[in-house]
Amino acid sequence: MNEYNKDIGNRIRELRELSDFTIKEIAEELNIEEEIYIQYENGDIDIPASFIYELANIFKVDLGLLLTGEESKMTIFDVTRANKGVSVDRSKEYTHENLCSNFIHKKAETFLVTVDPEKNPSPSLNSHPGQEFNYVLEGSLKIYIHNNEIILNEGDCIFFDSTHRHAMVALNDKPAKFLAMIM
Numbered sequence: 001m002n003e004y005n006k007d008i009g010n011r012i013r014e015l016r017e018l019s020d021f022t023i024k025e026i027a028e029e030l031n032i033e034e035e036i037y038i039q040y041e042n043g044d045i046d047i048p049a050s051f052i053y054e055l056a057n058i059f060k061v062d063l064g065l066l067l068t069g070e071e072s073k074m075t076i077f078d079v080t081r082a083n084k085g086v087s088v089d090r091s092k093e094y095t096h097e098n099l100c101s102n103f104i105h106k107k108a109e110t111f112l113v114t115v116d117p118e119k120n121p122s123p124s125l126n127s128h129p130g131q132e133f134n135y136v137l138e139g140s141l142k143i144y145i146h147n148n149e150i151i152l153n154e155g156d157c158i159f160f161d162s163t164h165r166h167a168m169v170a171l172n173d174k175p176a177k178f179l180a181m182i183m
Contacts, residue, residue: 005043005047009044011065012040016059019059021058023037026055030054030055030058049094050126052066053109053128064086067101071104072102078102080099085097085101085111086098086101094115096112097112098110108181109181109182110181112137112177112180113168113179114175114177115168115178116175117172117175117176118170123167125167126165127162127163127166128182129163130182131162132160132183133157133158133159134152134168134178135156136152136154136155138154138175138176139154139170139171139172139174139176140171140172143158144166146164146166152178162182
């Protein structure tokens with residue numbers, strides 16, 4: 001069992017209990033099976049970044065609290081040095097680096113996302129509340145969203161309603177990196 005998953009799961013459980021939500025209520029709100037939710041809380045399986053983002057909204061806490069266990073404190077600015085963002089390795093397809101984990105009351109979450117190429121990819125679609133902006137920094141991506149497939153190359157960007165199920169796949173057998181902003 002991954003200690004990082006276990007730590008986040010423990011924080012999620014504690015917030016759920018403090019917020020007087022039942023497992024059933026949270027699972028229904030997130031549209032997932034109770035057994036999967038229990039596995040997230042126990043740290044038995046990887047917790048998708050979109051799930052953590054949704055939970056932060058449900059519990060009305062900053063995403064940084066769920067990721068690090070610390071309250072965000074910065075009110076004027078928050079500097080994140082190169083390669084020093086909070087790592088959010090939440091799924092096999094993507095690695096996320098939270099680029100602003102200490103600024104309180106953010107109106108958006110920012111991530112540097114790396115998608116590794118896979119042979120015969122079958123992407124896991126996900127959705128979350130709000131809107132998302134992605135700007136490709138390196139490589140090429142195929143974006144799957146709402147029955148569409150869109151190819152983005154370095155310098156291209158997309159803005160979309162993230163309540164629609166979506167996924168990204170790296171192309172040309174090379175990793176792709178993009179800046180993601182979730183609002």
